[in-house]
Amino acid sequence: MADPTPVFDDLRAESDELDRLVAELGPEHWMLPTPAPGWTIAHQIAHLSWTDRASLLAVTDEDGFRALAEKALAAPDSFVDEGAEEGARIPPAELLPRWREGRTALDAALRSAPPGARFPWYGSPMSAASMATARLMETWAHGQDVADTLGVVRPPTDRLRHVARIGVRARDYAFGVRGLTPPTDEFRVELLGPIGDLWTYGPEAAPQRVTGPALDFCLLVTRRAHRADLAVRADGPDADRWLDIAQAFAGPPGAGRPAKGDAG
Incomplete structure (x- = not known):
C-alpha cells in the first residue's frame, strides 16, 4: 500500500x-x-x-x-x-x-x-x-x-495532479448523474503539468483522447470555467461529449460557469 x-x-x-x-x-x-x-x-x-x-x-x-x-x-x-x-x-x-x-x-x-x-x-x-x-x-x-x-492569480502547482486524477476517474459518474450511458471504452488523457511534465491516463492507443494544460482540465472538471475559455481539446465524439459534462465532484452538476463572452 x-x-x-x-x-x-x-x-x-x-x-x-x-x-x-x-x-x-x-x-x-x-x-x-x-x-x-x-x-x-x-x-x-x-x-x-x-x-x-x-x-x-x-x-x-x-x-x-x-x-x-x-x-x-x-x-x-x-x-x-x-x-x-x-x-x-x-x-x-x-x-x-x-x-x-x-x-x-x-x-x-x-x-x-x-x-x-x-x-x-x-x-x-x-x-x-x-x-x-x-x-x-x-x-x-x-x-x-x-x-x-x-482578482488573485494563483500559480498552478503539482497538487493539481490530485484534482486531475479525480476528474479522470469520475468520467462515468459525470455521464451517469445526467442520466446518460457512459462510454464502454477508456479514454486517453494527456495533460501538461505546471512544470512541463506530461501526466497521462488511460491506454496510449485509445482512439478517444483528451489533451491540454492540467490547470485548464482541473478548471473544467471542477466546473470553475467554461470549456470555451479553456485549452482542453477532445478527439472523438465520446471524448467531446465528456468535456461538455465533466465534473470531479459528487452531486448535481449545477449550471457551471458561463463563457466569458456570455457573462453578464
Whole structure:
C-alpha cells in the first residue's frame, strides 16, 4: 500500500494557501459575492469548514456520520447550501478559526487512521488517502472562487495532479448523474503539468483522447470555467461529449460557469 502521507501534506498546503488569501480580509470582504451564484467568500469558507467536520465525523464517529448522511439524503438539492448558509452567518472572526480547527483535527485523524481503513461517505466508502484527495480537490476549487473574487492569480502547482486524477476517474459518474450511458471504452488523457511534465491516463492507443494544460482540465472538471475559455481539446465524439459534462465532484452538476463572452 502506498504511503498516503504526501496527499495529507498536499491537502495541508492547499488549505494553507487559501488561508493566506482570506486571513487578512476585513469583514466587508467576506461578504463579497463569488462566481458561485448566491455564495460570498464567507459561504465558500463555511462550506469547506462544514465538509471538513463531516469528514472528521466519518473518520471518528461512523454512527454520527450516518445520521448526518440521512439528513443529506432527505434534502439532496438543498443540504449543501443550507450548511454553507448557516456557517456564513457566523462572524469571520469566528468562522476562520473554526475552519482552521476543523481541518487541523481532520488532518490528525487521517494521519492516525489504521492502514487499509475505509470510512463511510455520501457515495462509496473512502480510504484516508481518497478522503484527503477529495478534500484537496474541493479546497482548490472553492479557493479558485475566492481567488477569482479577489482578482488573485494563483500559480498552478503539482497538487493539481490530485484534482486531475479525480476528474479522470469520475468520467462515468459525470455521464451517469445526467442520466446518460457512459462510454464502454477508456479514454486517453494527456495533460501538461505546471512544470512541463506530461501526466497521462488511460491506454496510449485509445482512439478517444483528451489533451491540454492540467490547470485548464482541473478548471473544467471542477466546473470553475467554461470549456470555451479553456485549452482542453477532445478527439472523438465520446471524448467531446465528456468535456461538455465533466465534473470531479459528487452531486448535481449545477449550471457551471458561463463563457466569458456570455457573462453578464
